[in-house]
Amino acid sequence: AQSVAQPEDQVNVAEGNPLTVKCTYSVSGNPYLFWYVQYPNRGLQFLLKYITGDNLVKGSYGFEAEFNKSQTSFHLKKPSALVSDSALYFCAVRDTSGGYQKVTFGIGTKLQVIP
Amino acid sequence: DGGITQSPKYLFRKEGQNVTLSCEQNLNHDAMYWYRQDPGQGLRLIYYSQIVNDFQKGDIAEGYSVSREKKESFPLTVTSAQKNPTAFYLCASSIGTANTGELFFGEGSRLTVL
Numbered sequence: 001a002q003s004v005a006q007p008e009d010q011v012n013v014a015e016g017n018p019l020t021v022k023c024t025y026s027v028s029g030n031p032y033l034f035w036y037v038q039y040p041n042r043g044l045q046f047l048l049k050y051i052t053g054d055n056l057v058k059g060s061y062g063f064e065a066e067f068n069k070s071q072t073s074f075h076l077k078k079p080s081a082l083v084s085d086s087a088l089y090f091c092a093v094r095d096t097s098g099g100y101q102k103v104t105f106g107i108g109t110k111l112q113v114i115p
Numbered sequence: 116d117g118g119i120t121q122s123p124k125y126l127f128r129k130e131g132q133n134v135t136l137s138c139e140q141n142l143n144h145d146a147m148y149w150y151r152q153d154p155g156q157g158l159r160l161i162y163y164s165q166i167v168n169d170f171q172k173g174d175i176a177e178g179y180s181v182s183r184e185k186k187e188s189f190p191l192t193v194t195s196a197q198k199n200p201t202a203f204y205l206c207a208s209s210i211g212t213a214n215t216g217e218l219f220f221g222e223g224s225r226l227t228v229l
Binding site: 007032034036040042043044045049051086090092100101102103105106107113 | 119139148155156157158160163165171203205207210214215217218219220222223225
């Protein structure tokens with residue numbers, strides 16, 4: 001069975017500092033990995049994805065993520081945090097084995113950027 | 116603009132009543148999904164549909180029903196059999212269920228049982 005772990009319920013970072021939101025995964029086949037962001041009472045918005053190729057993936061709003069196969073991790077990063085980055089962040093994995101490729105989400109990490 | 120429209124945004128229900136949440140997409144996507152979001156539990160899959168007139172149960176389908184009569188529409192009915200229906204419900208779509216594409220989400224519907 002596939003799974004996603006986001007070990008931190010909340011991450012606090014000062015505005016202007018770099019941020020990291022952690023994600024580890026478990027799948028039986030090759031993973032497709034995604035990050036989404038959710039603002040209060042809104043739907044999820046896609047940030048970036050890793051399918052294949054370069055381990056460093058760049059996405060929307062200056063976010064990037066690094067795929068590490070040996071550590072089965074896909075941490076989300078940003079060099080300089082903005083107050084407007086404060087939101088709930090979800091990591092998700094799609095297992096590419098099988099006909100229906102289920103997407104599994106982590107429980108989310110709340111990012112609080114402090115002015 | 117292409118996207119997914121969910122309605123209503125907020126809904127209140129008395130115990131014992133069925134309610135239907137609407138989800139419409141104009142992205143020409145084949146696959147559609149319904150998720151339930153509860154605090155601290157992430158997103159849990161209720162039902163998904165890979166094509167018109169076909170749908171499959173997800174991880175927490177008990178007490179819910181869906182239909183997929185048109186490509187654009189995937190309504191969710193929360194029945195009186197659902198024991199704890201108060202939650203935030205999210206509809207999503209994707210090009211297919213076996214590809215590299217991401218999910219596109221609607222703005223959600225918050226259901227409260229009184």
